[in-house]
Amino acid sequence: MSKKIFILPLLFSLFISVSCANTEKEQLLASVLETLNLPSEKLILANKEQFLADMDTVLAADKDYLLTLVDKQHYLSKDYVPEDLVPLVKNNHYAINRNDLSLRVPVEKALCIMSDAAANDGITILVSSTFRSYDYQSKLYARNVKQLGQVAADRESAKPGASQHQLGTAIDFGSITDDFVETKQGKWLAKNAMKYGFSLSFPEGYEDVTGYRYECWHYRYIGIEACKMQQKWFGNIQQYMLEFLYAWDKASNAQ
């Protein structure tokens, strides 16, 4: 008997099961989007297949778990400390503002690559603040509340557990002041950081979405593929993408 007789039904059933899985995923996508309030919802719904394929690429590339949602509603535990922190020491790639800085290994590697690219354009990258422990953030937040008052402090300082800095993947560059955006370094980062996987966490005009006022100096490393996804599907707003991925993960695991 010809083998074809067996292979054809096999291929057909494989096709059916793959397309069923795709339909299921598309339905899940639509239901997750319904729970969120994304400005790009229509764009995603009109291109579900492409969106899901891009998301698979991002999740497969995220070997270092760089996409955790941490914000005013989603806290890290008091004892969370990344396992792969490395201290930042004087080096030929970037400058450091103090001697107690540390970052996760993949972030420091990406920082070196980005800083070398900036150096080629005549810019020195200055790293001013990096990983902060829960306890350190507690003290910093208390100090900010004391100096600025509760309302102003909450616009730019995270409560302990709610800071991206506890992830060991966020960096404050340069002066950590509003005029950083006007400096050569600030301009270079605004234009190029995403090419190297660094995303501006709190962009201008999105305080009601991110919970924080514009911070032109604060970038979070999420990886190059995730930066592309942020740009293509989420209006270049990190918060929208991380909220989506959080909801997607929850809905997928509930199934």
Ligand SMILES: [Zn+2]
């Ligand atoms: Zn910061």
